[in-house]
Amino acid sequence: MIERVLVIRHDKIGDFVLSWPALFLLKKAMPKASIEVFVAPAVQALAATCPYVDHVIVDTGDDKAITEKFIARNYDAVLVSCSQFRIYKMIRHLDTAYKLAPKLNWYQYLYQHRVDAKYKKGEPCWRGGCMMVEHFLTHHGYTIPTLPQQYWDMSAEREKWQNYYGRQQDEKLIFVHPGTGGSSGSVAPADFSSLLINIDSRTQANCKFVLTYNGNEELLARDIFDSLSAKSIKVIMAKPLSSLADFAKSIVAADMFMAGSTGPLHIAGLHNVPTVGFYAGRHSAPIVRWQTLSHSHKRLSYAPPVGKSTGRNMALINFDAVEKDMVAYLDANYA
Numbered sequence: 343m344i345e346r347v348l349v350i351r352h353d354k355i356g357d358f359v360l361s362w363p364a365l366f367l368l369k370k371a372m373p374k375a376s377i378e379v380f381v382a383p384a385v386q387a388l389a390a391t392c393p394y395v396d397h398v399i400v401d402t403g404d405d406k407a408i409t410e411k412f413i414a415r416n417y418d419a420v421l422v423s424c425s426q427f428r429i430y431k432m433i434r435h436l437d438t439a440y441k442l443a444p445k446l447n448w449y450q451y452l453y454q455h456r457v458d459a460k461y462k463k464g465e466p467c468w469r470g471g472c473m474m475v476e477h478f479l480t481h482h483g484y485t486i487p488t489l490p491q492q493y494w495d496m497s498a499e500r501e502k503w504q505n506y507y508g509r510q511q512d513e514k515l516i517f518v519h520p521g522t523g524g525s526s527g528s529v530a531p532a533d534f535s536s537l538l539i540n541i542d543s544r545t546q547a548n549c550k551f552v553l554t555y556n557g558n559e560e561l562l563a564r565d566i567f568d569s570l571s572a573k574s575i576k577v578i579m580a581k582p583l584s585s586l587a588d589f590a591k592s593i594v595a596a597d598m599f600m601a602g603s604t605g606p607l608h609i610a611g612l613h614n615v616p617t618v619g620f621y622a623g624r625h626s627a628p629i630v631r632w633q634t635l636s637h638s639h640k641r642l643s644y645a646p647p648v649g650k651s652t653g654r655n656m657a658l659i660n661f662d663a664v665e666k667d668m669v670a671y672l673d674a675n676y677a
Contacts, residue, residue: 344372344375344418344419344482345374345375345376345418346375346376346378346415346416346417346418346419347368347372347375347376347377347378347417347418347419347420347421348378348379348380348399348412348415348417348419348420348421349361349364349365349368349377349378349379349380349421349423350379350380350420350421350422350423350424350429350433351379351380351381351423351424351471352380352381352382352385352401352424353382353385353424354382354384354385354605355384355385355388355586355605355606355608355609356603356604356605356607356608356632357424358379358381358385358388358389359388359605359608359609359611359612359635360466360467360468360471360608360632360635361423361468361471362392362394362468362493362494362612362635363468363471363472363489363493363635364423364468364471364472364474364475365377365379365392365394365395366394366487366489366490366493367472367475367476367479367486367487367489368394368475368478368479369393369394369395370394370487371479371484371485371486371487372484375418376396376397377394377395377396378395378396378397378398378399378415378417379392379395379397379398379399380399380400380401380408380412381398381399381400381401382400382401383400383401383402384586386398386400387585387586387587388586388587388590388609390587391587391590391591393494397415399411399412399415405428405431405432408432409432409433409435409436412432412433412436413435413436413437416437417436417438418438418439418440419438419439419440419441419442419478420433420436420438420440420441420442421442421474421475421478422441422442422443422444422453423444423471423474425443425444425446425447425449425450427447427449430443430449430452430453434452440455440478440481440482441453441454441455442455442456442457442474442477442478443455443456443457444456444457444458444459444460444470444474445457445458445459445460446459455481457473457474457477457478458473459471459473459474459477460473461473463627464627464630465630466630466631466632466633467631467632468635472489491614491637492612492613492614493611493612493614493635494612494613496591496594496613497594499591499594500594500595503591503592503593503594503595504595506592506595507552507578507580507592507595508550508578509550509595510550511548512548513548513549513550513576514547514548514549514550514597514598514672514676515550515552515595515596515597515598516538516549516550516551516552516596516597516598516600517551517552517554517580517593517596517598517599517600517601517610518534518538518551518552518553518554518563518566518600518601519553519554519555519559519599519600519601519602519604519606519607520534520553520555520559520562520563520566520601521555521556521558521559521562521601521602521604522602522603522604527602527622527646527654527655527656528562528602528656529602529620529656529659530656530657531562531565531566531569532565532569533656533657533659533661534566534600535565535566535569535570536661537661537664537665538551538566538570538575538577539569539570539573539575540665541665541668541669541672542570542573542575544665544669545668545669545672545673545677546672546673546677547672547673547676547677548676549575549576549672550576550577550578551570551575551576551577551578552577552578552580552596553566553567553577553578553579553580554580554582554589554606555579555580555582556582560579563579564579567579589606589609590609590612593606593609593610593613593615594613594615596610596613596615597615597616597676598615598616598617598618598668598671598672599615599616599617599618600617600618600619600620601617601618601619601620602619602620602621602656603619603620603621603622603628603632607619607634608632608634608635610634610636611634611635611636612635614635614636614637614640615636615640616636616640616641616642616671616675617634617636617640617641617642618642618643618644618664618668619632619633619634619641619642619643619644620643620644620645620656620659621643621644621645622645622646622653622654623645623646623647623648623649623652623653623654623658624648624653625648628645629643629644629645642664642667642668642671644659644660644663644664645659646658646659
């Protein structure tokens with residue numbers, strides 16, 4: 343009987359969020375097992391809130407100490423979702439019979455158990471993590487569960503967080519997060535401002551714009567705030583919460599979330615909040631690969647024309663189409 347499983351997924355916030363479907367499958371199939379994750383420091387607080395995770399080990403950079411922690415946990419299985427040679431060196435001496443890695447790099451051959459976790463063209467990248475878990479569950483005789491309609495139900499706290507963001511009466515909170523997670527360019531504050539001003543003037547919904555930011559993104563948010571305030575549009579600067587976990591929970595307050603391909607956009611998907619995502623225009627189709635976990639009818643996604651000279655130029659996005667689609671969605675669902 344498998345009692346303890348380690349999943350290694352130690353990269354960015356968005357990557358970890360998109361591992362929730364795989365973690366759900368593990369926990370649902372093996373409710374009595376301890377599902378544990380190895381994550382980057384930036385992800386620690388979010389990982390600790392994940393309802394499918396029982397224990398978190400943080401990547402401190404001290405490989406020897408981390409290996410000792412792994413040994414002490416006495417894992418029955420290790421799933422290497424994020425495969426690196428460094429990871430192999432840390433887990434090779436574990437007395438764990440089952441170590442599973444994806445067929446990606448040359449060091450896949452150092453593992454006895456390997457899986458083709460390459461999702462198909464037209465599928466989101468989170469399918470790769472699910473394919474790994476499905477292989478593991480099938481190998482050990484477990485039934486593969488059906489994925490849920492929503493990955494994080496924080497509805498009991500929705501009113502609390504709406505009050506935190508100052509919602510009044512029938513206002514719809516439209517969250518806007520400037521900046522980028524790195525996989526796409528950044529929509530310029532002027533383009534964001536123009537888009538939001540036009541949407542506010544055309545929709546029948548009573549919108550209040552909530553500008554979220556972190557670090558140097560504050561300057562971008564301030565530019566948007568000033569532009570909207572000058573037009574007497576309802577807008578607030580949302581002071582960053584001290585904990586990523588609290589911020590992640592607070593997104594349940596949103597009626598819509600707009601951002602580039604960032605961790606916050608993907609967190610919104612956990613809540614099944616309608617998302618408006620801006621992606622790079624590449625042949626690898628990040629608009630599909632990095633889609634959020636919100637239901638398909640709640641996902642609006644846009645990118646500039648594909649190409650080396652155009653793909654990261656977010657100014658080339660058809661913002662007229664974005665405006666039209668958003669107004670139609672807001673009027674159909676919130677007016």
